Amino acid sequence: MKSIRECLGDKKYWLDNYVEMILEAINNRHVSECREDGYETSCDLHRLCTTVLDGNEAEHPLYSEIKKSVEKYRKIYQERETVRPLAMITAFPEYMKISVNEYLQEASLFE
Numbered sequence: 001m002k003s004i005r006e007c008l009g010d011k012k013y014w015l016d017n018y019v020e021m022i023l024e025a026i027n028n029r030h031v032s033e034c035r036e037d038g039y040e041t042s043c044d045l046h047r048l049c050t051t052v053l054d055g056n057e058a059e060h061p062l063y064s065e066i067k068k069s070v071e072k073y074r075k076i077y078q079e080r081e082t083v084r085p086l087a088m089i090t091a092f093p094e095y096m097k098i099s100v101n102e103y104l105q106e107a108s109l110f111e
Contacts (some may be wrong), residue, residue, distance in 0.1 A: 041099050049087045053080055061098060066091050 005012040051058045052066050060066075069087040077083050 037103075041095075045088055045091065045095050046084070049084045049091070052087070053084060062091050062094055065094065 005015055008015055048058055048060055048062065049066055049070070052063070052070050057063065066087050069090040070083060073083040073086045077086070
């Protein structure tokens, strides 16, 4: 890279700009993928809580915990839009442990 910079002379800052743009593009793609994964994960938790709120069962390790939370918060609040986020917040720490473990298992398949 040094020889290219020498060839560019006074305009060597162009090389720095191009390299910086390439690295930013790579980083932005990674951030975007992480944001999408996080959004999908939160949607899954939202759907699970909605399923429980609707009175349906679900095949999920946190089903019983979420059901208890929904029952607890329904005694206090009438609105679904109040009960659902409270149930989600209650389940979130354990849900993230499960999600991270699933992610790590999937990632190890590609090693």
